[in-house]
Amino acid sequence: MNNIEIKLKDLVKDLFAGEKIDVLIGYENGSLPLRSRPCFVHSAGEVDRLVWNSYCTNNLAVYLPRIFQRQEHKKEETPPPRVGIIAKGCDARSVVGLLKENQVIKENIIVIGMPCSGMIDPAKVEAALDGAGPYSCQGEVDGSLEVTTSSGEKKRLKREEVTAEACLECSHPLAEGADLQIEGEPKEACDERYEKIREFEAKSTEERWQSFVKEISKCIRCYACRQACPNCYCKICFVDQTKPRWIGASDELSNVMIYHIGRIFHQAGRCVECDACVHACPMDIDLRLFTQKLVKDVKELFDYVPGLSVEELPPLWTFKQDDSQSFITEP
Amino acid sequence: MNKTVDNWEPKIVAFLCNWCSYAGADLAGVSRLQYPPNLRVIRVPCSGRINPLYIVKALQQGVDGVLVSGCHPGDCHYISGNLVARRKFALLKNFLAYLGIEPERVQFSWVSASEGSRFAALIEKVVDEVKELGPAKKLVKKGL
Amino acid sequence: MLQGLIKKEDLKKLIASVKKEGTFYGLIRGSEGLSLSELGPDDEVTLDYSNFKMPPKRQFFPFSEVICTYEDESMTDLPLSEEKAVIFGVRPCDALSLLYLDKIFIDEKFTDPYYRSRRDNSLIISLACREPLKTCFCTSVGASPAGKKGADILAFEVKDSLLFEACSEKGTRFMENYPAIFKKPGKADIKARDEEVSAAEKRVQTIDLSGITEKLQGCFDSPLWEEISQRCLGCGVCTYTCPTCHCFGLYDEKVELKGRRIRVQDSCMFPSFTLEASGHNPRTSNEERMRQRIMHKFRYTVENFEDIFCVGCGRCISNCPVNMDIRETLAEVIK
Numbered sequence: 001m002n003n004i005e006i007k008l009k010d011l012v013k014d015l016f017a018g019e020k021i022d023v024l025i026g027y028e029n030g031s032l033p034l035r036s037r038p039c040f041v042h043s044a045g046e047v048d049r050l051v052w053n054s055y056c057t058n059n060l061a062v063y064l065p066r067i068f069q070r071q072e073h074k075k076e077e078t079p080p081p082r083v084g085i086i087a088k089g090c091d092a093r094s095v096v097g098l099l100k101e102n103q104v105i106k107e108n109i110i111v112i113g114m115p116c117s118g119m120i121d122p123a124k125v126e127a128a129l130d131g132a133g134p135y136s137c138q139g140e141v142d143g144s145l146e147v148t149t150s151s152g153e154k155k156r157l158k159r160e161e162v163t164a165e166a167c168l169e170c171s172h173p174l175a176e177g178a179d180l181q182i183e184g185e186p187k188e189a190c191d192e193r194y195e196k197i198r199e200f201e202a203k204s205t206e207e208r209w210q211s212f213v214k215e216i217s218k219c220i221r222c223y224a225c226r227q228a229c230p231n232c233y234c235k236i237c238f239v240d241q242t243k244p245r246w247i248g249a250s251d252e253l254s255n256v257m258i259y260h261i262g263r264i265f266h267q268a269g270r271c272v273e274c275d276a277c278v279h280a281c282p283m284d285i286d287l288r289l290f291t292q293k294l295v296k297d298v299k300e301l302f303d304y305v306p307g308l309s310v311e312e313l314p315p316l317w318t319f320k321q322d323d324s325q326s327f328i329t330e331p
Numbered sequence: 332m333n334k335t336v337d338n339w340e341p342k343i344v345a346f347l348c349n350w351c352s353y354a355g356a357d358l359a360g361v362s363r364l365q366y367p368p369n370l371r372v373i374r375v376p377c378s379g380r381i382n383p384l385y386i387v388k389a390l391q392q393g394v395d396g397v398l399v400s401g402c403h404p405g406d407c408h409y410i411s412g413n414l415v416a417r418r419k420f421a422l423l424k425n426f427l428a429y430l431g432i433e434p435e436r437v438q439f440s441w442v443s444a445s446e447g448s449r450f451a452a453l454i455e456k457v458v459d460e461v462k463e464l465g466p467a468k469k470l471v472k473k474g475l
Numbered sequence: 476m477l478q479g480l481i482k483k484e485d486l487k488k489l490i491a492s493v494k495k496e497g498t499f500y501g502l503i504r505g506s507e508g509l510s511l512s513e514l515g516p517d518d519e520v521t522l523d524y525s526n527f528k529m530p531p532k533r534q535f536f537p538f539s540e541v542i543c544t545y546e547d548e549s550m551t552d553l554p555l556s557e558e559k560a561v562i563f564g565v566r567p568c569d570a571l572s573l574l575y576l577d578k579i580f581i582d583e584k585f586t587d588p589y590y591r592s593r594r595d596n597s598l599i600i601s602l603a604c605r606e607p608l609k610t611c612f613c614t615s616v617g618a619s620p621a622g623k624k625g626a627d628i629l630a631f632e633v634k635d636s637l638l639f640e641a642c643s644e645k646g647t648r649f650m651e652n653y654p655a656i657f658k659k660p661g662k663a664d665i666k667a668r669d670e671e672v673s674a675a676e677k678r679v680q681t682i683d684l685s686g687i688t689e690k691l692q693g694c695f696d697s698p699l700w701e702e703i704s705q706r707c708l709g710c711g712v713c714t715y716t717c718p719t720c721h722c723f724g725l726y727d728e729k730v731e732l733k734g735r736r737i738r739v740q741d742s743c744m745f746p747s748f749t750l751e752a753s754g755h756n757p758r759t760s761n762e763e764r765m766r767q768r769i770m771h772k773f774r775y776t777v778e779n780f781e782d783i784f785c786v787g788c789g790r791c792i793s794n795c796p797v798n799m800d801i802r803e804t805l806a807e808v809i810k
Contacts, residue, residue, distance in 0.1 A: 209431025250539035280796035
């Protein structure tokens with residue numbers, strides 16, 4: 001058990017002992033190699049389930065709106081729960097966004113910031129093993145991941161090579177503004193960003209369209225991207241609305257495209273680039289190629305980075321007199 | 332690159348705000364200014380009322396171009412509706428172009444109630460540009 | 476039982492022969508990963524895989540299909556598929572899932588003509604598993620790495636060859652059609668196969684499912700469901716990648732007086748699945764939806780069709796964004 005994990009457990013035990021929280025959202029060991037998964041801890045006795053390792057990929061903030069919404073829905077007389085949440089840099093920024101949008105009750109949440117050193121992407125590990133079939137993982141040694149393939153072959157994979165894309169490009173690995181902070185060495189922030197987006201922008205219109213078609217054609221409309229996104233808490237998503245029915249239910253390409261355009265555009269000025277949607281996608285659609293474009297534009301046009309301050313107004317709620325309008329058609 | 336089919340005329344949906352651009356279109360009409368008849372006008376209370384889905388949905392239904400026009404910045408009947416919309420439009424215009432939809436398919440402009448001639452000139456320009464592109468194929472729902 | 480040996484490189488000949496009468500579907504590893512695709516004699520058939528992402532039900536029950544079109548007062552049914560197809564490389568668990576789907580779509584009273592025409596016109600060659608995944612539990616639900624149920628022909632990899640074994644009349648007839656391609660296998664080949672099969676069977680993880688249906692009958696109102704479903708995000712990955720999930724909805728799309736009716740797969744994990752026209756939704760929470768999915772597979776289908784509608788392929792486990800593991804869920808229920 002690593003040091004951080006011990007500190008974390010002690011801290012959470014204290015929170016339960018001091019009756020500060022009713023539930024803690026954290027990670028536990030998953031049932032597959034390289035997987036930790038979200039878990040809900042309700043008492044000090046359960047705290048030992050918690051883990052902290054390089055596989056805590058899920059953005060836990062996704063559970064907050066429903067925890068607070070549910071109380072309202074059930075119209076119970078019990079007060080809303082007091083929630084503790086374990087947060088990487090990206091989770092914490094999502095919490096800030098949710099606070100801003102009144103999806104989280106400020107007094108009822110305790111954010112425990114983790115020193116995140118970047119998460120490992122199981123898909124990259126599988127790719128590095130080149131389809132060698134089932135494998136097991138022995139953990140990390142000196143900045144490498146040790147795995148054993150089913151044929152018994154031991155392999156060492158460099159950590160940078162199997163770190164998730166979002167983590168490699170992460171600009172805020174530390175959960176700034178967290179209520180409590182677990183000490184440790186977070187990953188360095190990355191300043192060199194959006195290279196892929198610039199490359200894509202430089203392509204011709206037709207090339208870009210073909211890439212968009214190729215990516216979206218993989219979609220099976222399972223909505224995992226939407227469900228995994230902390231920002232997607234609409235009670236009825238526009239794709240599920242029936243009056244009017246915005247888009248057809250079939251997998252006809254235009255329907256699927258409009259779903260993705262709508263969902264991604266809805267994240268404008270809100271997306272914290274946690275890649276929850278990318279990791280959730282069972283078909284490996286490169287959603288990051290599209291979500292990041294809006295993040296980049298919001299930064300460039302309105303100088304706004306989401307999830308850093310609760311007070312700052314989101315870019316699409318406000319305006320400046322001198323906002324760029326070079327896109328306007330002049331006759 | 333002229334892909335126009337014989338006799339093909341583009342269909343263009345124009346979302347015009349009630350207070351400025353719709354009145355501007357009216358003025359163009361009563362002033363007997365000539366402009367291409369390719370528009371299908373939808374009157375909206377304010378350019379701030381435009382949901383990006385309206386635009387994308389119009390493209391899916393097979394229109395060849397979408398124009399959104401509102402009051403000039405500073406002139407909004409609701410003070411700042413068009414200013415908030417301007418940010419949304421800037422992002423949307425970039426985003427759709429980024430995905431590979433020809434930028435000329437979706438256009439935004441400002442036309443005031445007194446600018447009948449600007450309206451006529453704007454429509455002329457938009458229709459010309461869309462004609463140049465030819466019929467819309469991307470995002471269009473197939474089979475119906 | 477008819478057996479035949481075919482060199483792996485001779486698969487091309489088989490594909491070329493089949494192509495004369497129909498389509499040959501097999502697995503190829505393309506830029507987008509492994510998928511069941513139409514193959515030509517020049518394509519490299521992949522044999523080196525555990526299983527592929529989307530279940531074979533998609534061949535017979537596509538995600539969405541137009542079933543009729545209408546204009547003014549007249550309605551036209553879409554013609555039934557007449558494509559003769561050979562589907563090669565389906566895993567035995569997935570082949571079994573097709574028998575379950577048959578129970579749904581090919582019923583004495585209600586037969587789905589679209590599904591049926593595709594089923595009748597296709598031949599399934601399954602490929603026995605040598606390397607079960609960590610998510611596989613087929614032997615616990617009546618399937619096995621070399622199961623014959625649902626297959627017309629079962630193929631085994633034996634060194635540089637494939638050993639074909641006919642499992643149905645259709646399969647026998649198919650093999651008899653190509654006497655030049657199949658050779659008679661030797662005793663050593665059959666022994667090698669038997670060893671592989673039993674080794675693979677031993678490697679599959681097992682779970683104890685005894686009494687699951689009875690347990691489920693008694694736990695409709697259990698607080699268990701809330702506990703289990705806490706983590707679930709409510710997406711449709713498990714149902715859409717499941718080889719036996721078959722629920723669908725019908726939608727009309729129209730422009731003025733012209734339109735079409737489309738059948739689209741639906742998922743019980745979505746709130747809109749149970750939304751009624753009045754606006755009322757009888758199944759509003761995640762926990763009720765999760766309960767429905769488990770109950771449907773392990774209780775209702777047993778009551779109605781005498782089969783658990785799960786073949787243990789593990790897709791719902793490996794694809795779940797939050798690692799919901801149906802094996803653990805079932806263990807919780809049994810406990």
